[in-house]
Structure formats: structure tokens, C-alpha cells
Amino acid sequence: MLKNIHIEVKNYEGDFYFKNGRFYMVSKKEKEIKNPLLQLERCESLLRQLLQNLGYKIPIEAYVVFINPEFHLYQSPLDKPIIYPNQLPRFMEKFNRRPSQLNSFHQKLANQLVSLHQIESPYSRFPGYDFAHLEKGFICAVCCSLKTSVVDRNLVCEVCRNQEKVDHAILRCVEELKLLFPEMQITIIVFHEWCGAVVSNKTIRRVLMKNYSVIGEREYIFIK
Ligand SMILES: [Zn+2]
Structure with a gap:
């Protein structure tokens, strides 16, 4: 059968x-x-x-x-x-x-x-969003919670207890920001706000300068 x-x-x-x-x-x-x-x-x-x-x-x-x-x-x-x-x-x-x-x-x-197969999912359309209205915070890499804090250079999630090196977390979130807002000029000020101000401008600057080519001065430094 x-x-x-x-x-x-x-x-x-x-x-x-x-x-x-x-x-x-x-x-x-x-x-x-x-x-x-x-x-x-x-x-x-x-x-x-x-x-x-x-x-x-x-x-x-x-x-x-x-x-x-x-x-x-x-x-x-x-x-x-x-x-x-x-x-x-x-x-x-x-x-x-x-x-x-x-x-x-x-x-x-x-x-x-085969004729009914849809290559493009109708669910892949993104909802509209803008920087000002998105909730800010340092998002956990594992469970996507915003309930995180920085302890001894680690980003610690209060929900799943995942720990991630802050430098790594900054790079991850910069890349997320670039993906969400490809046209945006990502400065230290912008990123500081994006991650809910849980890391200092100094730390952000250090990580950005080490990993990206940057332009500008002080907190107005932005990624090229
Ligand atoms: Zn988590």
C-alpha cells in the first residue's frame, strides 16, 4: 500500500x-x-x-x-x-x-x-523596525535574553547562566547591529546605547580599534 x-x-x-x-x-x-x-x-x-x-x-x-x-x-x-x-x-x-x-x-x-514547492518562504518578510524603538541591552548569545550583566570581563546571562568574554560579545553585537542597520554609522556612542550601557566607552573603543578600521575621534569613532 x-x-x-x-x-x-x-x-x-x-x-x-x-x-x-x-x-x-x-x-x-x-x-x-x-x-x-x-x-x-x-x-x-x-x-x-x-x-x-x-x-x-x-x-x-x-x-x-x-x-x-x-x-x-x-x-x-x-x-x-x-x-x-x-x-x-x-x-x-x-x-x-x-x-x-x-x-x-x-x-x-x-x-x-514539486509545483507547490515555495522556494521563498512567505514568513521571511521582516517586520519594520528602527533603532529608537528597539529595546536596548546586551543580548545573550544562547537564549537571546537581555537580562545580562558584566562580571569580571564576562557577559553573564541571568536566565541561562551562559558566560561569554565581553570582547567577544561586543564583536558579536556590533555584527548584529551592522546586519540590522547596514546604512548606520556605528559610533562608540551608538554602540554604548545599543548594549544598554553595560560596558564603558573605553572598553568599546579598545575592542573596535583592535578589530575594525575606524575613523573619527574619541566617542565619535566609527567603523569604516
Ligand atoms: Zn542566556
Whole structure:
């Protein structure tokens, strides 16, 4: 019987655990991650609706496949459609063993699916934004929180406890600013405001002068 196999591929790396239907990272205390099973369910439902709209009634088999050999899930549920890295060869073998013969029906469905494929996502349109209205702060590289502070030349996140060298964080945020506002003249004053004034002008100047060619004087120094 023809079946549609839907596979959600995840490249998670590291130790995770499963508890009460949720996924958590082991290293970050109680840090919940996006549930791939929910993602799978949603995609499966959308795919089913799409097939129905096209006039096909094909059962769907859906799996989450973790492909990274460095991935491990503690307390993994037996009753969920999850394939782990070391199960992949057997998983593939299972499909290879299924007899199949392609005919015009498959061809027609394949052509329809290809014609519906959207290269540009309609969700990639950005909302409007400007410097004055964006919330300022030194954003955490891991969890994107603005609740950060500088302790001993490290940027420390109050939410996920991630630590990053301040120099590195400054460069990262300068690059973010350049990406968000390609036309903007990034001076020390602008960056000082952007990062919520948690580092001194002196530190910003030192990092900018070391890593970029700059023009101007004192706090009006800007990146070329
Ligand atoms: Zn964080």
C-alpha cells in the first residue's frame, strides 16, 4: 500500500531528557527545548490536509529522526515515533525491504508537490523596525535574553547562566547591529546605547580599534 513517509530531521547534539511529554537539555538546568514531536504532529496534520485538498487519501507515517551521533535522550519514550542515530541503518533497511513500483499515479503526485514547492518562504518578510524603538541591552548569545550583566570581563546571562568574554560579545553585537542597520554609522556612542550601557566607552573603543578600521575621534569613532 502506498504510504507517505514524513520525516522531521533533527541535528541536536548532546544530552537531553524526556519528562512529562517535554524535552529538556541536561547541561542547562531545566531548559526546555522546542518539542520535535509537536512539530512533527503539526507538519503531519498540514501534510494530510494538503493531500486531501489535492484529492489524495494516503496514510502518513511520520518520524522524528535524530541524526547526530553525539545525541542522547534519557528516559526516552517507547511509544513515540523517534529514530535514534544508531537505529538509522535498520530504519533505512526497513524501507528498502518494502516492495515498491512507481507508476503514473506517483508521478502525478510528485509533480503536483514539486509545483507547490515555495522556494521563498512567505514568513521571511521582516517586520519594520528602527533603532529608537528597539529595546536596548546586551543580548545573550544562547537564549537571546537581555537580562545580562558584566562580571569580571564576562557577559553573564541571568536566565541561562551562559558566560561569554565581553570582547567577544561586543564583536558579536556590533555584527548584529551592522546586519540590522547596514546604512548606520556605528559610533562608540551608538554602540554604548545599543548594549544598554553595560560596558564603558573605553572598553568599546579598545575592542573596535583592535578589530575594525575606524575613523573619527574619541566617542565619535566609527567603523569604516
Ligand atoms: Zn542566556
